[in-house]
Amino acid sequence: MRSPPDKKRRMRQNRFNAEGQAALLVGESILMALIEHGVLTKNQLVDAIDMAILTKQQMAEDGQDVEVSRIAAGLLTMLRTSIASLTELDA
Amino acid sequence: MNNRPGAPEKPAVPETSGSRVSWSEGSRFPLHRPELLPHLERGEAVLTQAMAPNAKTFKPGETIVAEGEPHRYLYWLRTGWVARVRRMPDQRTQIITVFLPGDFFGVKTIFLLRQPDALEALSSVSTELLDYRDVLDLVRNDPDISMRLWWQICEDQHRLHRRVTGLGRGNAEERIAAMLLDFRVRVDRAGLVSKTFRLPMTQQHIANYLGLTVVHVNRVLKRLRDAEAITFSKGRMTIQDLPAIQKIAYPIQDALDRSAAELDEVGT
Numbered sequence: 001m002r003s004p005p006d007k008k009r010r011m012r013q014n015r016f017n018a019e020g021q022a023a024l025l026v027g028e029s030i031l032m033a034l035i036e037h038g039v040l041t042k043n044q045l046v047d048a049i050d051m052a053i054l055t056k057q058q059m060a061e062d063g064q065d066v067e068v069s070r071i072a073a074g075l076l077t078m079l080r081t082s083i084a085s086l087t088e089l090d091a
Numbered sequence: 092m093n094n095r096p097g098a099p100e101k102p103a104v105p106e107t108s109g110s111r112v113s114w115s116e117g118s119r120f121p122l123h124r125p126e127l128l129p130h131l132e133r134g135e136a137v138l139t140q141a142m143a144p145n146a147k148t149f150k151p152g153e154t155i156v157a158e159g160e161p162h163r164y165l166y167w168l169r170t171g172w173v174a175r176v177r178r179m180p181d182q183r184t185q186i187i188t189v190f191l192p193g194d195f196f197g198v199k200t201i202f203l204l205r206q207p208d209a210l211e212a213l214s215s216v217s218t219e220l221l222d223y224r225d226v227l228d229l230v231r232n233d234p235d236i237s238m239r240l241w242w243q244i245c246e247d248q249h250r251l252h253r254r255v256t257g258l259g260r261g262n263a264e265e266r267i268a269a270m271l272l273d274f275r276v277r278v279d280r281a282g283l284v285s286k287t288f289r290l291p292m293t294q295q296h297i298a299n300y301l302g303l304t305v306v307h308v309n310r311v312l313k314r315l316r317d318a319e320a321i322t323f324s325k326g327r328m329t330i331q332d333l334p335a336i337q338k339i340a341y342p343i344q345d346a347l348d349r350s351a352a353e354l355d356e357v358g359t
Contacts, residue, residue: 025305032306070180074183078302081302
């Protein structure tokens, strides 16, 4: 049987996960909208995401939140790959 | 393909038009050399008969073959969809290929001590299986079985060639359109309904299959829905405007895909 502190911790973790997911999804949607409306080009966005990936990789190498930084770099890499395949309709 | 084919004594030879083989007969083995069809069909019939006593089912998401682990069995997919999956240390996931009913999977088990990737059920799955040592015994005594497994390896390779092209050079719309056409043709080949078909993949699965994010998959599917090219609801995909989807996928398709599209046009 799950103890109350466990339940509280699980609820807090779910909340963090939900906030992380929501932030990533809204961020990506905004990035795509920026391209769609001609505010940024696809290449400019890919460059910006590359910088974020390098930052997270460096953080992992420096021993800062190693596991989380690696996963974050992986998520950003998936985002970069996906943005790179945007169609001409978007760009 | 829900019923196992019997071993035909004189299987029909597919119609040919020039060098092109019709999809109407023997279409489970697209563009095969006509003289090989009886061997392919017989090999499949004998192998599946040997597998029939060993049925096993899996739930959606269940691991059939674990990555990096030894495994002894080769499978024939009776119903449901199965994915070959690679999971990376940073939790990125790539669906390498998808098996549909009628496919043999885990063929590499015959040769490899350990499995390089995982095989997972995308939906409820029913399989029949055989220990690789029994498969080897059958292959030694029956070249038709060997030929059928050889065909499966070639078919898997052909699918991977398509995907390399799509993932390397295709944009998101082209990848999604090509995926829909591929599944549609293969579902049709398996003897299931073609215009509307069950697509037991979540948007996350599709993203993992096509190297996209969920947001991007959602965005492209919405665009295709808005253009009335497709409908996708409750796991059922309908291609409403086949020429439009074919036009989007065309740049990354190969000659075989384009032949299928031309035959679609003749048939409609």
